[in-house]
Amino acid sequence: MPGTVLLLAASPVGRGRLVDAAGVLPVLAAVAPAVLSGADTANVVELADPLEPQAVLTRLRAAAAAPGPLTVYLTGQLHLDRRQHRPHLALARTTAATVRYTALPWHWIREELRLRSAADTALVVDLHADAEAWKHITEHGLDCGPYTAVYGRVAPPARRGLAEPAYMKTVATLLRSGHRPPLGALHEQALGRIPEETRGNLLLAHAGGWTAPAGGAAPAAPAGPAVPLGTVPLGAGPAGGVPGAAATGLPAPGSPVPEPPAPWGPAADRSGDSLADRPGESPGRQPADPDPNPDPDPHAAISAAVRGGLHQEADGLAARYEEAAVRVHGAGSEQALHWREVRADLAMFAGDPVRSCRAWLAVAEARLAAGQPADAPAVEAAVDRAHHQWGRVEDPTRARELGLALARLRLTVPGRRRGALENVQRQLGRLQAAP
Secondary structure, eight states: OOEEEEEEEOOOSSTTOOBOGGGGHHHHHTSOHHHHHTSSSEEEEEEESOSOHHHHHHHHHHHHHSSSOEEEEEEEEEEEOTTTOOEEEOOTTOOTTSHHHHSEEHHHHHHHTTTSOTTTEEEEEEEEEOHHHHHHHHHHOOOOOTTSEEEEEEEOOOSSSOBOOHHHHHHHHHHTTSOOOOHHHHHHHHHHHOTTTTTTOEEEEETTSOOOBTTSOOOOOOSSOSSOTTOOOTTSSGGGGOSOOOOOOOOOTTOOOOOOOOOSSOTTSOOSOOOOOOTTOOTTOOOSSOOSSOOOOHHHHHHHHHHTTOHHHHHHHHHHHHHHHHHHHOTTSHHHHHHHHHHHHHHHHTTOHHHHHHHHHHHHHHHHHTTOOTTOHHHHHHHHHHHHHHTTOOOHHHHHHHHHHHHHHHHHOOOSSTTHHHHHHHHHHHHHHOO
């Protein structure tokens, strides 16, 4: 199966530019697509200094939805928006005052990759942060999602002049040999060639996207485990974690349901919400060396069921985990909300936009009822996904019913995309005018 490669290099035009991000693209473009991907063949998409965050999101979403392994090579700079103080990837028109509207929110990247697994998804990053973003990231880490393999570095602002994407250029130079080693080995080789350039950087080298700065004191670690429950660290799977491993099979009917895994990261954020695969396993077969105290990962089983077209079985298994989470942690807990989100995505995969839209609306309302702010990423993401699924509802009666609920919710949660409420109201007007 062909792989997909996304080459993204972005930095502002003018005085706000910290790094010559686009300068790395000619070096990466000289590498054979199959080597960039680690697959036999690959499709390569290149984005050089894009202008609009929505355009980047569209390309990222298409790449994340493609079958086969995905590798994203990302070079750029990070800033915090002034309202929520969250990391954003600066684009060509980004300024300090317009980060929230002209830069790509980092959590959008995490969200789009959330249904993939570290077995077939990798981020290779060379990022420079301004002073405010650097302080935030060294204190809180850089959340790339629990099931995305991440390799690279985040550098503090240069003392003077324009910084060079030395890490990514070194990775590209190594790949031009025509061989892509396991990403962990590639990362170590690159760091070995540029020790001075990466001294004091935040080095990323695992599936959670967080490690201590090189050559310096470690900041306080973020909440949550270093490796997600039920996953295998990169380097432990086939070919050192090169994307493409198969997933485990569905558990036998009647098997006991273990307690739902704890969510990934801080409770206020979207977390642990990925249909993950386990490297090194194949459908219906146990690993060669089973753990004497296994901790079953239901996400892998659900993902395998979806790929096999067993949508009812997948939803039934997720429903059992949701019931267990409600029983143990409560209906408004992150654990229970996680499984409601999984079921909303499962409805989408099953081609049922009505059920998916209704489920996402319910998730958003539950998060708001739990006291989460209207501009929290988890709340905005739930409403945006409900809006997306509503646009695919063909039955006029159901569309009117869900549209009214969505319009009420959009009054509270307008989201980042300007005109979202107006779009709902305009479509509702057309539906209500129809016979």
